[in-house]
Amino acid sequence: MLGAVLYGPRDVRFEERDIPRITKSTDAIIRISATCVCGSDLWPYRGINAIPQPTPMGHEYCGIVEEVGNAVTSVKPGQFVIGSFFASDNTCPNCKVGYQSSCQHAEFISTAQASVLRVPLADGTLVATPAVPSDDLIPSLLTLSDVMGTGWFAADAANVKPGSTVVVVGDGAVGLLGVLSAKQMGAGRIIAMSRHPSRQKLAREFGATDIVTERGDEGVARLNELTNGIGADSVLECVGTQESMMQAISTSRKGGYVSYVGVPHGVELNGEQLFFAHVHLHGGPAPVRRYLPELIKLVWNRKINPGKVFDLTLPLDHVAEGYRAMDERRAIKTLLRP
Numbered sequence: 001m002l003g004a005v006l007y008g009p010r011d012v013r014f015e016e017r018d019i020p021r022i023t024k025s026t027d028a029i030i031r032i033s034a035t036c037v038c039g040s041d042l043w044p045y046r047g048i049n050a051i052p053q054p055t056p057m058g059h060e061y062c063g064i065v066e067e068v069g070n071a072v073t074s075v076k077p078g079q080f081v082i083g084s085f086f087a088s089d090n091t092c093p094n095c096k097v098g099y100q101s102s103c104q105h106a107e108f109i110s111t112a113q114a115s116v117l118r119v120p121l122a123d124g125t126l127v128a129t130p131a132v133p134s135d136d137l138i139p140s141l142l143t144l145s146d147v148m149g150t151g152w153f154a155a156d157a158a159n160v161k162p163g164s165t166v167v168v169v170g171d172g173a174v175g176l177l178g179v180l181s182a183k184q185m186g187a188g189r190i191i192a193m194s195r196h197p198s199r200q201k202l203a204r205e206f207g208a209t210d211i212v213t214e215r216g217d218e219g220v221a222r223l224n225e226l227t228n229g230i231g232a233d234s235v236l237e238c239v240g241t242q243e244s245m246m247q248a249i250s251t252s253r254k255g256g257y258v259s260y261v262g263v264p265h266g267v268e269l270n271g272e273q274l275f276f277a278h279v280h281l282h283g284g285p286a287p288v289r290r291y292l293p294e295l296i297k298l299v300w301n302r303k304i305n306p307g308k309v310f311d312l313t314l315p316l317d318h319v320a321e322g323y324r325a326m327d328e329r330r331a332i333k334t335l336l337r338p
């Protein structure tokens with residue numbers, strides 16, 4: 001079987017790997033219909049996270065179940081399934097309160113940029129669609145594995161309600177889908193921060209009412225102006241840098257909500273500043289498993305089309321180009337077809 005392996009900074013190779021097999025009775029083997037490159041894959045790709053040895057890549061996936069272990073009861077061969085980037089049992093105390101990405105038995109899925117994938121804890125991790133989907137639904141269904149679930153969590157954790165004023169910091173795929181999620185949850189005003197015309201266009205399509213192109217202090221000043229000096233009810237931080245986090249906190253109204261779903265890199269919060277900011281702060285790796293049933297329904301009934309974030313589709317063997325295009329910001333997000 002062929003799959004993507006990262007060897008070092010900007011060195012992704014498509015090469016022969018062992019074909020995954022059932023190793024535990026709770027596993028499933030799925031044939032990948034589509035996978036993709038995540039913004040978070042770019043951290044190791046750019047050498048910001050060290051790569052000590054050649055590392056298989058990929059954590060977003062959907063496909064057809066080929067085989068299941070003896071203990072698996074909720075999915076069966078032939079079904080089309082989607083799962084979270086964290087496998088979870090969906091029964092432990094953390095799962096029960098909706099934090100499956102902090103499952104006591106969580107396992108990170110890390111080999112999905114390939115044609116076949118082993119999924120641990122299949123019963124708790126995978127959700128089947130009502131039938132095998134038509135081809136045009138596959139990109140949107142794939143987003144539910146991570147990027148759309150993460151955008152949805154960002155909006156949910158930021159307490160977006162009907163009529164809310166929402167600010168989205170970050171115009172990557174997660175930020176754009178945070179816009180879509182806020183719209184779906186009934187936000188009255190959605191201010192997207194973006195400096196890129198193609199991303200601004202998609203943000204508007206997804207429901208953004210205003211675009212702010214300024215960053216840092218200027219961005220905060222512009223947002224202040226737009227919210228009459230009060231700040232936003234909900235701020236979605238979808239980047240993970242010091243600047244974006246501080247921008248998010250400074251943009252919230254008193255008593256407002258800030259969610260953060262970008263993996264933090266070098267973010268340090270000042271206790272005193274946080275104390276006087278008077279914000280609710282909630283984030284982390286999105287428990288996308290919690291939202292899968294609801295989001296599958298929305299995609300299946302064509303209420304939302306998050307697959308629009310894929311502006312580049314490549315055969316899986318062109319995976320290196322898929323990374324390059326995202327690294328150089330020529331593509332928002334790359335979909336890969338085995």
Ligand SMILES: [Zn+2]
Pocket residue numbers: 088089090091092093094095096100102103104105106
């Ligand atoms: Zn659990």
